[in-house]
Amino acid sequence: MVLVTEIQVAPVSFESASHRELLDRYREHEQDIKSLQCVLMQELESLRDELELSPESHAWIEEYFNDEVTVFHVLRMQRNNFIRSHAIECMHRNVVWRLDHLWPLRDRPVCNTKLLSVLSSTHDTALGMPMLHVTIGSIHDDIHSLISYSAECLRLYIQRLNEIESTNKLSSPTVLQYLILLDIKALSLKVDNLDILRWTVEEIYPKFPGMLAAVYVVNYTWTQGGIWHVIKQMLPDRALRRIFFLRERDLLDRFPPASIPRAYGGSLPDGASLPLFELFWPSSAPNSASSDRHARSANSDPVPACEPPLSRISLSSTSLDNPFFGYPTTWQRGTAFLRHGRRRKRDLVRTLLVLLWRRWHLRIYSVLWIIAILVILANVHVHRLAPRRVALSLWFWFRNAPLKFMR
Numbered sequence: 001m002v003l004v005t006e007i008q009v010a011p012v013s014f015e016s017a018s019h020r021e022l023l024d025r026y027r028e029h030e031q032d033i034k035s036l037q038c039v040l041m042q043e044l045e046s047l048r049d050e051l052e053l054s055p056e057s058h059a060w061i062e063e064y065f066n067d068e069v070t071v072f073h074v075l076r077m078q079r080n081n082f083i084r085s086h087a088i089e090c091m092h093r094n095v096v097w098r099l100d101h102l103w104p105l106r107d108r109p110v111c112n113t114k115l116l117s118v119l120s121s122t123h124d125t126a127l128g129m130p131m132l133h134v135t136i137g138s139i140h141d142d143i144h145s146l147i148s149y150s151a152e153c154l155r156l157y158i159q160r161l162n163e164i165e166s167t168n169k170l171s172s173p174t175v176l177q178y179l180i181l182l183d184i185k186a187l188s189l190k191v192d193n194l195d196i197l198r199w200t201v202e203e204i205y206p207k208f209p210g211m212l213a214a215v216y217v218v219n220y221t222w223t224q225g226g227i228w229h230v231i232k233q234m235l236p237d238r239a240l241r242r243i244f245f246l247r248e249r250d251l252l253d254r255f256p257p258a259s260i261p262r263a264y265g266g267s268l269p270d271g272a273s274l275p276l277f278e279l280f281w282p283s284s285a286p287n288s289a290s291s292d293r294h295a296r297s298a299n300s301d302p303v304p305a306c307e308p309p310l311s312r313i314s315l316s317s318t319s320l321d322n323p324f325f326g327y328p329t330t331w332q333r334g335t336a337f338l339r340h341g342r343r344r345k346r347d348l349v350r351t352l353l354v355l356l357w358r359r360w361h362l363r364i365y366s367v368l369w370i371i372a373i374l375v376i377l378a379n380v381h382v383h384r385l386a387p388r389r390v391a392l393s394l395w396f397w398f399r400n401a402p403l404k405f406m407r
Contacts, residue, residue, distance in 0.1 A: 019128070019213065023173050026072055029082065033071050036084055040065040040091060047095065057103055061095055067159050069176055073210035089338060094207055101148050128172065129213055130157060131179040131259060136187045147200055151208045154178055158211065177213035181251075181264075185219035187227060198234055205239075216254075217245045218264055317351040326351045 044065065048058050064070065071087075074094075080086040132154065161175045205212075220228075232240065246254070248265035260266025316322070322329045327338055327347045357364075 019177075022176055025076065026174060026176060029072065029075065032075060032082065032084075033068050036071055036075065036087055037065060037068070039084070039088060040071075043088070043092075047092070051096070051099065057099065060103065060105075061098075064095070064098065065091070067155065069158055069162065069174070069211075070155060070208075072176070073208075077206075077209050086343075097207055098152075101145075102152055129175060129177055129179050130154075130161065131181055131255075133181045133183070133261065135183045136185075143196055144199065147196070147204055151204055151211075154211065155208060177211055179213055180215045181260075182215050182217050183219050184217055184224065187224060194230065194234070197231065201235060201239065212242065214242045214244060216251070217243065218248075218251070220245050317347060318354060 041062070044058070044062060047053065047061070053061065071091075074080060074090050075082050075084075075087045077087075077090065080090055158175050158178060165172050165175075235243075251260050251264055252266065255266075257265075257267040259268060261268045317326055317328050319325075319329075324338055324343070327343055329338060
């Protein structure tokens, strides 16, 4: 049996300090954010030709580049560390992923409004962030698309809140993250649930980095201790520090009752929550899929009815076609991406060693042969070996030396 006592609840002051520190970093790097956005807008024209963007998808990508909060989170990612070139590569990869998985927006999955809903505005919580209510139940038929579109909805929701505050000239701080109130009453230990969690951490979180401030888990019982023990092995340490297990009285100590549903001891009416998807993609949205296909066909030559799927081309670190010479690169959709997502020093050192060997391998061979001859002659002088034995040793070494260096 796994005891629930191993779970600790962090004080509110800890979360408030982290939030204030994040706001300070955002204000500190505002100029870097705007500078990066200018570069992204300049490269948008070349992306339009490479990715064959329609006017609708071009405007959609432009809106994504205009999201200052997203650009800030991409800049501060651990692998980017506020390095502009790394952030640009990351944004380009995100654009390709978004076109493959989120566009056209008309293809959003049908979602149960009781499963995902926004509980509060930024002014209802003590930390000044919106809160999302998530109830875990049976697995959705299209759960991967549901999670992808939910993350995009939250990004748009944060962007809309900041635009409203900017338009009304409010003095509230910029909304950078959101909170999740997670009800795991119906959670069960299944392979599908664990696979979905692993996929979310590896695939979705890097595409929407830094937007999740904390997860507050409610209705946790000791019978689910085994599930938590398995989940802890899958999540990185930085994610575990954002998960808190609370009781009803803990929720009321952290948040105003008006932002907590009545089912958890608050005063928020059941019908006051906002359906997440309907905020941005009503069912009457125009079919952007047909317009996107029409724009692509009008600007391109006729293609066969059966078009082969897009493939990835791997470029070696020493290829002349590699725009990131010295690092292994993958080419897809007319855009080059670093294979490992960043410029690793080990790849550069390996490339330099390969180039050094190609340039000087003959001279290295010559030096090694001379050293070998001197060593053998020294052995002849010391041990007074027979001339025939010396000749056989030299012949054997010269014959096998290239094989040794090729291994």
